[in-house]
Amino acid sequence: MHAFRSHSCAELNKSNVGETVRLSGWVHRIRDHGGILFVDLRDHYGITQVLCDPDSPVFAEMEKVRSEWCIRIDGNVKARDPELVNDKIPTGEVEVFVRDLEVLGAADELPLLVFGDQEYPEETRLKYRFLDLRREQMQQNMTMRSDVVTSMRKRMWDKGFREYQTPIITASSPEGARDFLVPSRLHPGKFYALPQAPQQFKQLMMVAGFDKYFQIAPCFRDEDPRADRSPTDFYQLDMEMSFVEQQDVFDTIAPVLAGVFEEFGGGRKVDAPNEWPQIPYAEAALKYGSDKPDLRNPIEMQVVSEHFAGSGFAIFAKLLEQEGTEVRAIPAPTGGSRKFCDRMNKFAQQEGLPGMGYIFWRKQSADTIAQEQGISVKEVNAKIKAGEIVLGEEAAGPLAKNIGPERTEAIRQQLGLGVGDAAFFLGGKPKAFEPVAGRARNVIGEELGLTDKNRFAFAWIVDFPIYEADEETGKVDFEHNPFSMPQGGLDALNGDPLAVKGYQYDLACNGYELVSGAIRNHKPEIMLKAFEIAGYDETEVKSRFGALYKAFSYGAPPHGGCAAGVDRIVMLLADQQNIREVMLFPMNQRAEDLMMNAPSEPATDQLMELSLRVIEQD
Template structure:
């Protein structure tokens, strides 16, 4: 007999009744029923109930066993009586009558419970992550993560892609976040950077004649952590293809992403085809470039109904600035003063002066608008707003006004809030869409200059002619995102593989030809020697897993994450380097200046 087990804790069934077996695992739960001991024995695969009666040679040892002790159990498989069958367990029709128990490893009193799913302080959970990972939900999430990655690999290989590994120690690159720098011992005073993404390397692979690349790539960015973004490191499905246009990327990758979601959707509906939504349309309708399309609310401009109206606040703004717009956020079923007042209070909590509204009710067989705005703009304009938005009695509408670029983020948040408060979302769906036609450049208010809005290596729509003749902020890029349920889960673009077009694009952002040659020399040189048209994308593994696990925080789908302050409480990182380490690297830590 094997030293530790003949079976795993999920293996046994009625077919094994009468067999002598050996199991090993953790004492998940221990119950004393009037002298009869019940131990739920757990391993990675499942649970098996062990019964120890006072006449068993194992009883004396069993009495000492405590939660999370690791034990070996020898015993006979017996069928449970009909009234004690546990239909929720794969092993629920049997139990093991213990004849021998060996304690393989006792456990100290636990700093956090493993049984059940208690809400426990995060810092304790992260410090003792190895215990936290024993919990059923977290353990299941991690296993689902590995299954999702395996499915992605399988689909990519079936689609004709080859997996490559690109370097981790590399050069700094303008990917939009701070680099992690690694000091070089061999070259004092010089630094490597950890890759924010394998962007340049995957493009160089296309220059090298490889046609379809993918990688489950680790990426490193020194960005502040938040619920949907890890500090420091994350993983992405990185993809690049040669001789493709934007539509080829869509036709190739949409089935892969859809099939991954369908495989792990647990009965939820998955978009059969991904909508194509231009960036400008997404911002106007949803107030976001990563809209949650489970929310049916679509905003509309209603500026004309307020221009010259009796509502002087909006009318005056419109008269004084031809770029001012009024946007409406329709709220089906939200037509009560109590709800409208609640939304107004929420807006004030967001730093806004308030949130104007109209709600409609039926009186004497007719639908009429109510609220201060309805009184100010009058019955005819109120009815025009209702007709434009397709609203009825029992519905409401909220309004924001100003220059759209100033209020769009708040309008999007208000749309989200209304949808959540009124429970308008289809929570049994994964709504996926492409966001397309992103602006190539944006205005950097801090630096007072034009900068890249998205990926600097993308091809501008219209090529070098657009760069030479169009107003820079009007140029669109061959860039695209995939969004799902309010999250950006992938981003990509068709690449700018023409050297002169690349130089011109960077010059408009304030870089010289010398800057391009110095900072992106490898890529720039490669473009001189026959660069195929190419493009690709990167999908966030962590966010996809989070969505498919139904988790609200990335820390629920990662093995050993850091806390919100970017500390690894389990391993004690970051930590100070020893003087010897610093000397070897030629470094000295400068004291932090105290403010004030």
């Protein structure tokens, strides 16, 4: 017999009754029923119930065993009584009577329990991650992650791609985040960098003629942490193709991702890739307040500035006199109650705004009609009863009183709302209020039950602007990927830079950015002009991106690609809200590894060897 096990803890069933078996694993739970010890023994694959009574030669030893001890047992497989069968686990029809026991690893008192669903502070979970990972949910998450990566690889190979590995130690390159720098021992005073992405290498591979590349690539960025982003490192499905246009990239990667979501999405609906909408960036910002809209939520914002210009609502009326301002409405079907409107107003205040204007529509009251017609409420009720008056809808809320019935009716008609509905309003320069408007849209959809939870809703966001201007200085810089091909090529760069759009795209799903990519700028003259507009002269471009510039001068093919965030995809599939739930050994919110004590102070001899010294900060 094998030294540690003849079966895993998920294999035994009725067909094994009568056999002598050997199992190894962790003590998941111990129950003492009148002198009979029942132990749930767990390994990576499942759980088997083993039992030990005073007739067992190792009963005294088994009494010493505690939760999370690692043990080996030998025993006889017995059928459970019919009334004791556990249908929830594969081994639920049998149990093993223990004849021999070996303690492989005793456990100290546990800082967190593996059994059960107890909640622990994240700091505790990350410090003792090796214990946290034993928990059932974490085992499932990591298994899913492994399976998702395997599925991605297979699907990419089936598409005719080959996997290649690009360097981990490279040169510093501006990719939109801070680099992790690595000091060179052999070249004092100089630094390597961990790659933010394989961007330049994969483009160089296209110039080298490899045509179709992919990689499950580690990427390193010194970023501020968020719930959906690691502050240090992450993995992405990275791909690049030669001789392609934007639609070719979509047609390649979309079926791969759709297949993964269908395979691991637990039956949730996945639209066919050819049905994924392509939404221009400007339209996404206007309708959804985000370049990663959650399309499970049907709410679309609209511009309603004309209804407030010159109105009795002075705040918006004066605001609209300023250049570049507008007022947008967020429709809220079924949200027509003062209680809900007040709740959303409080949300806006928590977001740092003074509040959020609203109008809600309700059935007319007899009081309102009485005031309008100058008669008593009693007379109104009599006329309603006689059918002489039919109650319509009326607009309520402070905004409605300020702008009057004609304007509120025009707003209602534009938004397609009716009795029982509401609308919320934000004004100013769009870039300033869009993020709050987008979050408000999401909250409204959630609170009113409008968001379809049983669906993965994908959308390509296209036509990203290449440049943006600093509001204070007016300086033009890249807004997005500097390596994107401008739509219209070199000619487009001779006009207004803020009007230039790139062949750049993101794939959004359920409010998260899953994919980012572009058709690349592969012509040296366009590359120089694009960087010149952003303030980089030819010398600096050749210094920073010398390899790309040279490569583009030696017959570069048109090429494009994208990268899909593996961690974020698994987070969605596992129905988790925090990306650390699907990463084996993540950092905490302060970019610290509490388990390995990183970052740590280097030893003096290490610094000397690297010709470095640490300067104390004030």
